[in-house]
Amino acid sequence: MAGAVGHDPYEETEDQLALRELARSVAIRVVEPSAAQGDQTGEPPLAAAQAMAQADLLRVTIGEEWGGFGYGDVEASIVLEEIARADVSTAIWCQLTFNGPPRGIEHLGPPAMKERWLPAVASGEALLSIGITEPDAGSAVQDMRTSLTDTGNGTYLLNGYKNYSTLGHAAHGILVWCRWPGGSGARGIGAVLIEMDRPGVALTGVHHSMGVHAATEAEIAFEDVQIAADDVLIAGQPEDTSAFKLLLSHLNHERCGNASMCIGAAQGSLEYATRYLNERVIGGRALADLQGLQWKLAEMAIELDGARLLLRRAVHLAGAGGTPPAMETAMAKTAANRAAKHVCDEAIQLLGGYGYSREYPVERVYRDIRGLCIGAGTIEAQLNYIGSNVARGRTSNSPGWIPQNFT
Numbered sequence: 001m002a003g004a005v006g007h008d009p010y011e012e013t014e015d016q017l018a019l020r021e022l023a024r025s026v027a028i029r030v031v032e033p034s035a036a037q038g039d040q041t042g043e044p045p046l047a048a049a050q051a052m053a054q055a056d057l058l059r060v061t062i063g064e065e066w067g068g069f070g071y072g073d074v075e076a077s078i079v080l081e082e083i084a085r086a087d088v089s090t091a092i093w094c095q096l097t098f099n100g101p102p103r104g105i106e107h108l109g110p111p112a113m114k115e116r117w118l119p120a121v122a123s124g125e126a127l128l129s130i131g132i133t134e135p136d137a138g139s140a141v142q143d144m145r146t147s148l149t150d151t152g153n154g155t156y157l158l159n160g161y162k163n164y165s166t167l168g169h170a171a172h173g174i175l176v177w178c179r180w181p182g183g184s185g186a187r188g189i190g191a192v193l194i195e196m197d198r199p200g201v202a203l204t205g206v207h208h209s210m211g212v213h214a215a216t217e218a219e220i221a222f223e224d225v226q227i228a229a230d231d232v233l234i235a236g237q238p239e240d241t242s243a244f245k246l247l248l249s250h251l252n253h254e255r256c257g258n259a260s261m262c263i264g265a266a267q268g269s270l271e272y273a274t275r276y277l278n279e280r281v282i283g284g285r286a287l288a289d290l291q292g293l294q295w296k297l298a299e300m301a302i303e304l305d306g307a308r309l310l311l312r313r314a315v316h317l318a319g320a321g322g323t324p325p326a327m328e329t330a331m332a333k334t335a336a337n338r339a340a341k342h343v344c345d346e347a348i349q350l351l352g353g354y355g356y357s358r359e360y361p362v363e364r365v366y367r368d369i370r371g372l373c374i375g376a377g378t379i380e381a382q383l384n385y386i387g388s389n390v391a392r393g394r395t396s397n398s399p400g401w402i403p404q405n406f407t
């Protein structure tokens with residue numbers, strides 16, 4: 001009888017495999033050797049970013065017109081997986097470049113903004129961070145206070161405070177979600193993009209977090225910052241929520257990138273633990289021969305590949321130049337966050353006391369992926385979205401679901 005003769009619908013093309021190979025080689029040669037040091041010092045991964053730029057890896061998603069390769073979410077996901085397998089902090093640099101502000105700039109920004117930022121981001125000369133979260137507006141982002149006031153001469157003044165801007169202290173510019181005059185709640189929220197050295201922008205601190213030490217979050221204050229028309233990514237409409245919804249839909253790129261990093265990082269920990277179990281001999285037997293531990297490896301592998309398949313579906317559905325759909329993205333992010341938490345936790349357990357030691361990378365990876373379960377929308381926020389849709393009969397794109405319409 002013939003074995004499996006079908007094909008994997010998510011099989012990677014020759015170009016995608018070559019991209020994976022390139023990212024893996026940079027990860028092994030440059031990223032992995034500096035990961036522990038970045039974790040200890042908290043220094044942003046500038047050398048690794050330079051190496052990725054030299055290998056043209058930062059050009060992946062930027063359009064060809066702007067010096068990029070114009071690839072989509074599938075290719076972004078491949079590179080993020082490979083870099084995160086070596087170091088999550090360095091992968092976050094790629095994440096901001098692939099799935100952060102440049103996506104919005106390319107889709108929505110005025111020509112001058114594209115000209116100003118996209119070639120510089122593609123070449124690795126510029127990094128852009130994201131300012132959405134505020135002390136009183138995290139999951140409830142529509143409660144944000146950062147706002148614009150109209151000067152009456154076609155410009156605005158930006159005032160407010162963002163307290164969780166990943167790598168804001170290393171960035172050259174920041175995307176700031178803010179409220180246009182006259183809006184309230186989700187109405188009137190839009191976004192501007194400004195240089196970090198513009199008068200009125202002040203870096204007020206960086207976080208000392210549990211993980212991703214080399215790509216930690218910054219706090220940034222805005223005081224009477226002049227905003228011109230070319231700084232506006234998308235204007236908030238005081239009477240409706242359309243701009244806010246468009247901005248939210250762009251977060252689906254970021255969520256798929258977040259899931260990719262979780263999967264890559266957890267894959268690295270699973271492989272590390274597997275090698276360890278094969279090398280560690282107790283009572284004359286390698287630990288890898290113990291069925292009880294093999295079952296752990298089985299659970300880890302199943303969860304990881306399950307999450308990976310959900311992610312592949314979401315990024316393939318995005319298509320060239322499109323955006324990953326919200327439902328499939330929320331499912332993929334939730335599954336990847338949970339798989340990474342479980343896999344990275346078990347990897348520590350499988351190494352025993354050594355897994356708990358900073359001498360071994362699984363300890364760092366566990367701390368790093370923990371934050372990814374909160375950033376880009378918490379697991380609970382994803383569950384809220386999925387649950388509220390399923391409860392009304394709205395489903396994923398799987399033909400196995402019979403769509404219903406409970407309003």
Ligand SMILES: Cc1cc2nc3c(=O)[nH]c(=O)nc-3n(C[C@H](O)[C@H](O)[C@H](O)COP(=O)(O)OP(=O)(O)OC[C@H]3O[C@@H](n4cnc5c(N)ncnc54)[C@H](O)[C@@H]3O)c2cc1C
Pocket residue numbers: 129130131132133135137138139140164165166212217371372374375376377378379380381384
């Ligand atoms: C590593 C990391 C990087 C980040 N990077 C950025 C960045 O670059 N830019 C940026 O703007 N922000 C960033 N954030 C902030 C992140 O987006 C917020 O932390 C997140 O949205 C949650 O907001 P909060 O911290 O205010 O928690 P809260 O919104 O106060 O939530 C607290 C808890 O309550 C739960 N919760 C809240 N509302 C509900 C609800 N309605 N139903 C069920 N549960 C609920 C949450 O899931 C969470 O568990 C980052 C965060 C982390 C950890």
